[in-house]
Amino acid sequence: MAKVTIYDIAREAGVGIGTVSRVLNNHTSVTPETRKRVKEVARRLNYQPHTYAQRLARRQSETISAIIPFFTNYFFIEVLQGVQDRISQLGYDLVLYGVNNVDQVETHLSRALQRGKVDGILFFSMKLPEKIVARLRDAKLPMVLVDTVSPDFDSISVANVEGAYAATTHLLELGHRSVGMVNAQLVSTPALERLQGYRHALESHGITYSEGLVKTGSSNKQDGFNREAGYEAMEEFIEMGPDMPRAFFVSSDIQAMGAIAALTESGLRVPEDVAIVGFDDIELARHMRLTTMRQPMYQMGVLAIERLVARMSNPEMEILHTTFSPTLIVRESCGALRSSEGMPSVKSKQR
């Protein structure tokens, strides 16, 4: 590999390195003529600037890091696409710190905090370790939170209350008077907020909220946002027998998968016997024809980068919290669509 430096160019073009630097960085005040000559030589020599020499001299890294839990799966992958697209348009590099378990959060954050390494951080879907907050603040490193919130930093998230309200309302407007909820553990903020939205929807339709109609299941992996928990919760509902609601708002699509499995195994059909609305719109949801609340993941990623860049260029900017409204995606699981085909599930046809 040619190890061409600006000195080589300077020599060849018969100018000083300062001038070379100027034309390469599109600075003003260089004669069109010399500019042309330098550019010409640079191309001929196949010059490439050395990334780290630039970063050192410019005192900025032109890179952004993302600390992201791998286990959120589809959500993160979609958001990441938005992040990636925007970031590369802006000419930044993305260094990824994927977190497989909570212990890695601190390690990775520390690395990202290494002096000069990154110009900004995106922190995803996890609660920010308290001990880090202080370090972060006096490191003065711009950071924006995605899918999680803290008063100290900018954030991009989803309107959970509103989304749950819309989901529940949809079921109500379909004529259901008894709507249950399969929720995740209340230690999780999204779970809490979605419960709120569910409850509000009920009440503003003149229906009394009842604790007995909200179940969580015991599997607490990922705060209950998992398939088993959904399965277990629905099993409990099924045990209620005839009193069981015929419509459910489930706090995540992945739980809805479990819930539907439980239903199917008990000979209950979706949506003929039971209507389901989920939350997230993971890829699975489309295949399963699940009605659900979609989060604008790609846009969230794009905005996250834009917000971060904005803060980088103006650290004194007021802290901004943006929430996106999820959209109701009507498919078949809620029964709103009249369909002769039913749900294309392997199991639903086996019985």
Next chain:
Amino acid sequence: MAKVTIYDIAREAGVGIGTVSRVLNNHTSVTPETRKRVKEVARRLNYQPHTYAQRLARRQSETISAIIPFFTNYFFIEVLQGVQDRISQLGYDLVLYGVNNVDQVETHLSRALQRGKVDGILFFSMKLPEKIVARLRDAKLPMVLVDTVSPDFDSISVANVEGAYAATTHLLELGHRSVGMVNAQLVSTPALERLQGYRHALESHGITYSEGLVKTGSSNKQDGFNREAGYEAMEEFIEMGPDMPRAFFVSSDIQAMGAIAALTESGLRVPEDVAIVGFDDIELARHMRLTTMRQPMYQMGVLAIERLVARMSNPEMEILHTTFSPTLIVRESCGALRSSEGMPSVKSKQR
């Protein structure tokens, strides 16, 4: 943020910067005493080395980049976990270039090739642009291919022939004499190899291979590895009427999803009427109870990094191609499990 440099430390500790550098880099030949003192001061001043100054001086980036198609979704996410875990153990940074469409491949590759930027590249699941090969070779930048192959570079991939053979054999051993295949476009190497394995399996069981029993569908997005193509292919089979095979090897899980939908919509049940075996073991497969060939994705990621690091430290090393054997995961879609046992519980199906 404290902008502490080794000069500050040197002054405070009453030594030269050389000495400071030595103790910080755990070099030999420093009196235990001064070593202790320097470390002490460094900690007190909360010193952090400047990443890019180090990289410039050391002439190595301690970072690896991955160029990876986002659209392979689940596969890539799993592999990435292995990559991430191993990479951070080794103390490297991962810069990610996610590709959303083919045009980005070259852009991203060029960026990764920027002088000094990375010590090595991981290139995933896509065919390497010819024009790049040359540049890559004389950039002398170590690169390993994952899930794709080229004679010029190390690679980690999956034994497609073998996997397809195993899948087909499984169906054959279940008693099926007529086994069809839903394949992807033959322009894709994996598709070609999987066809080979299918054919070999047939022939070594004394069954004549027939072209009429292999269908692809017309949707050519991602070389036919998509849901619609699977759906279309299966529709064609269904039109065969009574001559239609009752068992199918499908070249990817995502196609299998489409195929199953087509079957279900025609009133055919899986596995009672038709047996299906897929390939990949994406997350969806578990939920759909799809029998399939699992690729050891996490390990592939780990090995990819190890291979890359090996090559970085020894560029003259002979080029190595490693193929992993996929494992047959028996679930319900193939009919091997007796349905009289009832539906397995959700939990028992978890990995």
Next chain:
DNA sequence: CTGAAAGCGCTAACAC
């Protein structure tokens, strides 16, 4: 406009 020179912060070769 442009050349020379002084850093950016660290590593490493070289004397003492």
Next chain:
DNA sequence: GTGTTAGCGCTTTCAG
């Protein structure tokens, strides 16, 4: 052992 001195390759004053 340890201080000194060159770089690493580029950006950015500062004179002219």
